[in-house]
Each structure stands twice: as C-alpha cells, then as structure tokens.
Amino acid sequence: xxxxxxxxxxxxxxxxxxxxxxxxxxxxxxxxxxxxxxxxxxxxxxxxxxxxxxxxxxxxxxxxxxxxxxxxxxxxxxxxxxxxxxxxxxxxxxxxxxxxxxxxxxxxxxxxxxxxxxxxxxxxxxxxxxxxxxxxxxxxxxxxxxxxxxxxxxxxxxxxxxxxxxxxxxxxxxxxxxxxxxxxxxxxxxxxxxx
Amino acid sequence: xxxxxxxxxxxxxxxxxxxxxxxxxxxxxxxxxxxxxxxxxxxxxxxxxxxxxxxxxxxxxxxxxx
Numbered sequence: 001x002x003x004x005x006x007x008x009x010x011x012x013x014x015x016x017x018x019x020x021x022x023x024x025x026x027x028x029x030x031x032x033x034x035x036x037x038x039x040x041x042x043x044x045x046x047x048x049x050x051x052x053x054x055x056x057x058x059x060x061x062x063x064x065x066x067x068x069x070x071x072x073x074x075x076x077x078x079x080x081x082x083x084x085x086x087x088x089x090x091x092x093x094x095x096x097x098x099x100x101x102x103x104x105x106x107x108x109x110x111x112x113x114x115x116x117x118x119x120x121x122x123x124x125x126x127x128x129x130x131x132x133x134x135x136x137x138x139x140x141x142x143x144x145x146x147x148x149x150x151x152x153x154x155x156x157x158x159x160x161x162x163x164x165x166x167x168x169x170x171x172x173x174x175x176x177x178x179x180x181x182x183x184x185x186x187x188x189x190x191x192x193x194x195x
Numbered sequence: 196x197x198x199x200x201x202x203x204x205x206x207x208x209x210x211x212x213x214x215x216x217x218x219x220x221x222x223x224x225x226x227x228x229x230x231x232x233x234x235x236x237x238x239x240x241x242x243x244x245x246x247x248x249x250x251x252x253x254x255x256x257x258x259x260x261x
C-alpha cells in the first residue's frame with residue numbers, strides 16, 4: 001500500500017470518527033430538548049403560545065441541521081432549549097397567576113354590576129316614560145345586552161369550573177365591557193374598575 | 196349570579212348614588228333617574244336605613260338609587 005493511499009484512508013477514518021463524535025451529543029441534546037418541551041407544551045400552547053412557537057422553531061431548526069448532517073449546528077441550536085423550556089414553564093406560571101388575579105377581581109365585582117343593571121332595568125320597565133336622555137330603542141338594546149352579558153357570565157363561570165382559566169377571563173372581560181356599556185347607556189355610574 | 200355575593204372591592208362598587216341638593220324631592224329624583232315621579236317609593240324603600248319619611252330628605256344626604 002502506498003503512502004498516499006494510507007494517508008487517504010486515515011483521513012477518511014478521522015473524518016468519520018469526528019462526525020460520529022459530534023453526532024451523539026447533538027442527538028442527546030435534541031432528545032433532551034424534546035423531552036423538556038413535552039413537559040410544558042400543553043400549558044404553554046394555551047397561556048404563552050407565542051413564546052412556545054419561538055422555542056418550537058428553534059427545536060425544528062436544530063432537527064433540520066441534524067438531518068442535514070450539521071451536528072455542530074444541531075448541538076448549538078438544541079443545547080439551550082431545556083433552559084428555554086424552563087423559562088416557558090415559569091412564564092406559564094406567571095400568566096396563570098395574572099389570570100387568576102383578574103378572575104378573582106372580576107368574580108368579586110361583575111355580579112354586583114349585573115345586579116345593579118338588572119335592578120335599574122326592572123324599575124325602568126315599570127316606568128310610564130323613560131328618563132331624559134334615554135330613548136326606547138336604547139333601553140330595549142340595553143335589555144338585550146344584559147341578557148347576553150348574563151349568558152356570557154354563566155359561560156365564564158362554567159369555563160372557570162372546568163379549569164379553563166384563559167376562556168373564563170376572556171369571557172368575564174367581555175361581560176365587564178358589556179356591563180360598562182349598558183350602565184353608560186342607562187345613565188348609570190360605572191364602577192372605577194370597569195372603566 | 197347571587198351566589199357570588201361577597202364583600203365588593205370599592206373600585207367595583209356599582210351602587211348608584213344621588214346626593215341630595217336644594218330643591219330635591221324623592222319624586223323629582225325618581226323622575227330624573229326613572230322618568231316617572233310615581234316610582235319614588237323604589238328610592239324610599241332602598242334607603243329605609245336612613246329615611247323615615249319620604250317627604251323628609253336632607254341636603255347632602257347620599258341616597259342609593261336602585
């Protein structure tokens with residue numbers, strides 16, 4: 001065997017060896033990233049979908065590099081992802097706390113607003129004429145909106161009971177806005193928290 | 196929604212209040228808020244804790260308007 005052939009064989013062996021050496025860490029890093037994301041994916045998709053998408057994109061890019069044989073790039077892309085998954089979990093916790101606080105505030109205040117509106121609507125319904133600044137069409141619209149608000153509030157409480165905090169808060173926020181609108185239309189004072 | 200009756204934070208208080216000014220009567224207040232002076236008993240009943248007589252209201256009194 002000539003020296004040139006020996007050198008070529010040695011170079012090939014080294015190249016394969018190096019590739020094998022960097023493939024395993026990259027594969028391990030991707031598996032670790034996958035596992036870390038799996039633990040937070042469901043909640044993150046509901047509470048912090050944009051942040052989750054960024055991490056998912058990074059993972060996809062790392063996998064793509066791995067498939068293309070660029071193990072160095074794959075490793076670089078995947079190695080930080082378990083840490084990003086931890087950040088996602090922390091963001092989910094923070095978002096849940098924020099939503100819970102919103103829900104508790106609205107749960108304490110909205111029934112009060114709706115009752116005040118209902119009381120006013122009941123009395124105005126007995127009135128022989130409407131007060132200055134309130135016409136019949138506006139009053140009828142307010143009554144219909146009140147029915148909608150009550151229905152939406154029922155849906156919000158059902159969502160909360162079912163553990164769907166995001167939906168509960170979204171619906172409660174819609175009730176708050178609707179109730180504030182109705183109160184303004186009926187010439188009522190709107191609570192500070194609903195302004 | 197009555198199951199949620201709790202202490203309401205001040206910023207969520209939806210109590211409707213009218214502060215009595217000179218010349219006010221319950222009938223006039225009822226007309227202002229309801230369009231119908233004949234509905235003054237609604238206001239009187241909502242304020243029985245501070246009113247004994249619907250004809251006796253004082254300037255500066257804060258009345259709940261249901």
